[in-house]
Amino acid sequence: MDVRDLEYLVAVGETQHFGRAAERLGVPAEDLTRWSHEIEKATGLPLFERTVRRVRLTAAGARVESEALRALTAVRAVDSVAKALREGWSGQVGLAYVPGAAHLAAALRAKVEQDRAGLEVVAEPMWGLRALAALDRSDVDLALVRDPLPEEGVESLLLGRHRDSQVAVPSPGPLSGKTRLPLREFEAQGFLLPERDVSPSVHDATVRFLAENGVAPVWKHHRLMEQDQQLAMVAAGVGVALVHPDVSHPGVAVVPLVEKGPEHRFHLLWRANDTSPLVTAAITAATALVGVR
Numbered sequence: 186m187d188v189r190d191l192e193y194l195v196a197v198g199e200t201q202h203f204g205r206a207a208e209r210l211g212v213p214a215e216d217l218t219r220w221s222h223e224i225e226k227a228t229g230l231p232l233f234e235r236t237v238r239r240v241r242l243t244a245a246g247a248r249v250e251s252e253a254l255r256a257l258t259a260v261r262a263v264d265s266v267a268k269a270l271r272e273g274w275s276g277q278v279g280l281a282y283v284p285g286a287a288h289l290a291a292a293l294r295a296k297v298e299q300d301r302a303g304l305e306v307v308a309e310p311m312w313g314l315r316a317l318a319a320l321d322r323s324d325v326d327l328a329l330v331r332d333p334l335p336e337e338g339v340e341s342l343l344l345g346r347h348r349d350s351q352v353a354v355p356s357p358g359p360l361s362g363k364t365r366l367p368l369r370e371f372e373a374q375g376f377l378l379p380e381r382d383v384s385p386s387v388h389d390a391t392v393r394f395l396a397e398n399g400v401a402p403v404w405k406h407h408r409l410m411e412q413d414q415q416l417a418m419v420a421a422g423v424g425v426a427l428v429h430p431d432v433s434h435p436g437v438a439v440v441p442l443v444e445k446g447p448e449h450r451f452h453l454l455w456r457a458n459d460t461s462p463l464v465t466a467a468i469t470a471a472t473a474l475v476g477v478r
Contacts, residue, residue, distance in 0.1 A: 186224070188260055191253040193220055194232070198250040201239045262302060278467045279325035280308045281316035283384070284412050285429050286329045286451050289345050289474070293329070293453070297470040304466055310411055312383040320454060326464050328454045331386040341452045342471055349391075349427035350446035351439045353419045360425075361438035368400045368444050375424030376402035377415055383408055390447035391427055398444055 186194075196206040197217070207214040221240075225232050232246035242250055278297070282290040287310065294306040311319065316328040317335060334341055352371075354360040360370060376395070381388040395402060405424040409415050413434060415426050420436030427446060432439060453471050455464055 198242045276463050277305045280327045281311050281325045282329035283313045297467050300470045301466045339454045341454045344453045346450045348446045348448045353426045353428045353437050356438035366440050368398045371402050375405045377424045377426040378404045394447045
């Protein structure tokens with residue numbers, strides 16, 4: 186079978202009608218009917234069940250159609266890559282993202298690579314200040330960071346926001362079976378907190394949140410780069426931590442707080458003078474993700 190045969194087979198299988206399939210393909214119906222007999226003869230298989238009103242795939246035809254769909258997907262991917270190379274869309278875009286934004290970085294990477302075959306997003310986790318410095322030095326093309334933003338030199342897109350209204354606690358443990366936890370449970374208890382010089386927004390929001398609710402924990406300062414690293418410390422019993430919804434880690438239970446946690450906003454940043462078509466393509470793809478939680 187060649188690509189034309191695959192397209193014909195899929196069209197007939199999906200429409201169950203030679204006339205409608207022919208209309209979709211832009212060929213005469215009699216040509217498609219003649220082709221159906223020729224392809225059965227060529228394969229030695231009964232692929233179609235024909236009636237006066239419609240046509241169905243046989244069991245063998247359905248098996249062949251499923252492989253035809255897979256093959257056509259691969260062929261179209263090759264065409265997309267070739268087009269990307271012709272139009273200059275092939276290459277890499279570097280993205281720095283802060284802890285807590287891994288889900289957004291993954292969504293952005295998938296969206297870009299879906300929209301622009303041949304364009305790859307290389308994502309690297311780092312604290313906000315490091316990410317901004319890397320963007321300024323052109324070590325990366327994009328940065329996914331929290332508030333506050335630089336006052337000049339960059340442009341930005343608000344990509345998503347969330348509230349840290351969950352707390353990660355060791356499991357098993359006295360708090361892991363709770364359905365909701367008030368902050369007062371953590372009075373004088375170990376609480377993980379990033380150093381302010383590496384993540385001022387998370388540091389300040391967390392300290393302010395507990396202070397406003399009258400809770401004084403024992404702060405466990407750290408410089409961890411990934412939320413998984415922080416969760417490993419929770420599992421080890423070092424302290425608890427405010428976390429993004431839907432995280433998971435062995436030895437950790439994520440329990441909702443009674444109180445409404447601090448909100449974090451995530452912005453995609455790029456240099457104001459960057460006119461690279463690859464960066465522009467990534468920004469365009471990112472607009473479809475605005476509001477991701």
